Amino acid sequence: MNRTAKHLTAGLFALLASTVLPAAAWAQSITIAIGSEPSTLDPQLRDDGGERQVNDNIYETLVARTPTGELTPGLAAEAPSQVDATTWQFKLRENVKFHNGEPLNADAVVASVARVIDPANKSEQMAYFGTIDRAEKVDDLTVNLITKGPDPILPSRMYWMKMIPPGYAKDGDLAGAPVGTGPYKFDSWNRGTDLKLVANAEYWGGEPQIDDVTYRFVTEPGTRLSGLMAGEFDVITNLLPEFTQQVPKFAAVPGLETSVFVLGTDNEVTKDPKVREALNLAIDRKAMVESLFMGYATIAKGAHINPAAFGFNEKLDNYAYDIEKARALIKEAGAEGKPLVVIGESGRWLKDREQIEAVAAYWAQTGLNVTTDIQEFSRYLDSLMGTGPRPDAIFIANSNELLDADREMSFIYHKDGAAASNSDAEMAGKIDAARVETDVAKRKALYDEVQQKGHDLNYTVPLFNLQDIYGMSERMDWKPRVDAKLMVSEMKVVE
Template sequence: MFARLTAILALVSGPALAQQTDITIGMQLEPPNLDPTGGAAAAIDEVVYANVFEGLTRFGPDGSVQPALAESWDVSEDGTVWTFSLRDGVTFHDGTTMDADDVVFTLDRARSEDSTNAQKALFSGIDSVEAVDPTTVRITLSAPNGNLGFNLAWGDAVIVAPESAETNATAPVGTGPFTVTNWVQGDRVELAAYPDYWGATPALERATFKFISDPNAAFAAMMAGDIDAFPNFPAPETLSSFEADPRFSVIVGSTEGETILAINNAELTDPKVRQAISHAIDRQAIIDGAMFGYGTPIGSHFAPHNPDYVDLTGKSAYDPERARALLEEAGATDLTLRLMLPPPAYARRGGEIVASQLREVGIETEISNLEWAQWLEQVFRGKDYDLTIVSHTEPADINIYARPDYYFQYDDAEFQALMTQIGATADPVMRSELLKDAQRMIADDYVNAYLFQLAKTGVADARIEGLWENAPTQANDLTGVSWTQ
């Protein structure tokens, strides 16, 4: 009788369902290359950060700085010498050993005079990098910098090997849990689990990043099940449809993305004109019209969720009459500006609204819709623009305003000195006050028109666990992602 009952139960329950081990992730933008140490596009890190490449440290999903290739580190009493203990037994995807010599090569390359690293300033305070032994690295700084662990967690600071560094753009070789097995340009990047990974084996064995630029196509692909998750979903107006469908989960969080109407300060040198532009902008109308209500207004280049944030939105509050008066005072009553827009929906949709708002105060715009590679070449590198809209998704990156060669070309010696002081300040209370001063300074100078903090609006199959809710850096970290049965 017992044997018969067991057989019946086996028939009813059937065989155990196999755990799904592959995933297809949707992205709106395709990366121009796959080397985070040689490109500025956020889409690069969205594919490779923590998946393919790793640094000495890394950002966790809560924004904390965590050990990665360095299992621990010590800092000298004067704050100028950092000693990192590397994990033993780490290999690159080509089978070669990752050791202290690779760290020296990587950091020396990043800070060299001919470096193409988009965030070279992260390494500017490093005096020397030494391999003490194969698993120990000593970094000596020119001045104390309590932020070094944070700086080394950026995607721009991942460790690469001299044998493969020059070809990482198209054939990346990292130390992460996944290797790049295929890149069909214009369509997808495919990853596979690296069998000799030093850390915990991920639940996923394969992952595909699928590039879908059109928001309507993204919606259709999710609904059809062609995409399993779209962590930065480009059509927020359709989120209610997913919320009403039990097949999906909608994941709304925050990002490090300060979305700005960037101003070429070398072209628009009169602060009254920049102030007029800022007062012409109705942030909430842009958030409602371009982002369907998702986003938090900002008045400086700082994230509202940061404990050092200062609300400066009142300084550049929507005031079209004040904007017109400032233009009159500046003698700029017949102004036509070039507005260059990259592909993301926040830029294209937001750009149309911004153009309408500027027209109301007497500023005409000539809109150019650029593809991402064009925007990087013409605006970011060429600085050939008047206005542009972009989200700066790098974490805590107010230091870019201390770089006169950066694409909005703000050159202020007082601000540069302030950022140097911040870098040398270890006391958290003093550092907080200085960061607040920095926010006020760029707001007072109306360097850019600050729009909103980009929300992270994602959609995923409801059976998927482990996707990041917030985005402390620009990443789709798959190391903790799995399917439930």
């Protein structure tokens, strides 16, 4: 190397040394590609997985779970105590503040509870909170939650309810610029493209290691994959099973989601039990699970209740595959040529579009006139949980973070559920009774009865219990959670 080159090289290194931040500072920015853009950032009104993937880092709950699923204190300082059959008392952590400076106290908890259960707000999350009557302040750091009847899983419910700052909820913009108590604060949202969070340096649990995270909204799994391979993304959701060995890193964990079609049992075609039975018999689930999931899913056993949840009816079996009987049932019902509209979305769940299209093709073989409607996610949520007519059949990968059958029953089987399949008053009565039954054996028996009836009358078309599969860049150090929460504070970057 000549003298001039040496001087240039020395000068270049001196310049870099004076301008480049240490690796520990610049390396702590990550990008996560998720399958759907949040329809809102209000944490209490919609039941939207895209919203949760972001807001789980901004907001917190009174009760939390460990990565393996055990309940643990969150914003509560300790596990709640039961005062009487319908009253649970929570002691709050001291000196916790929302990002805007408002205190996390009993008033904030009371306001949070009141807002989410207010019928005027029409929260889609009421399948989680239907037993809660009200919250009452005891003192600044003590609050009582009162239920409509005995509720043995109230602590699990409070794992789901995010606490909001009451002043900001009244005068601010929860939907567009959220404010919580969590380890990350909202920074910016470029609609249709990305959203950025930054670390909360004053977080009560200690400042997180990753300085900022950008969420990219990428519907197509192939695009998420190519972005990961190109070094554009650090974590991608719903990695296709066939590419687990091609990515730098991947992780798969048993998930809490069960893919299912919810049938509108009062609709013209699907009100006939023979048609609903045919829809279950027409699907070759074994062929689908082998061709689509490569071992990362199992066939759901006769119901959309997750096997990990208390109350799962283990006596149910898979629906058989019998296309000839399905065709005969459609003919007996006089439904040949009648229209059946199948509604779904694409990108939110593992192999969602593929499941929808495969099932629609099976159903078309029965003689029904089947069409599919793949909707943008916000519109899809309105179809699933809105106030309009129930769809003939709508796809969802239904989750159960409460680990109790009440979640899925209240959501889909109960006639007043946000995604109700039916108007069966008897079934609703049993679900209501089970919700407040404290005798474990009696509660389980009620759940078994409800699932058996739903199975026999084919109220839903359950498909698969799904695993959660993630792709990661080489620099990511992260073990996914059983509840599928993307907790950035649990992630690390290694260089």
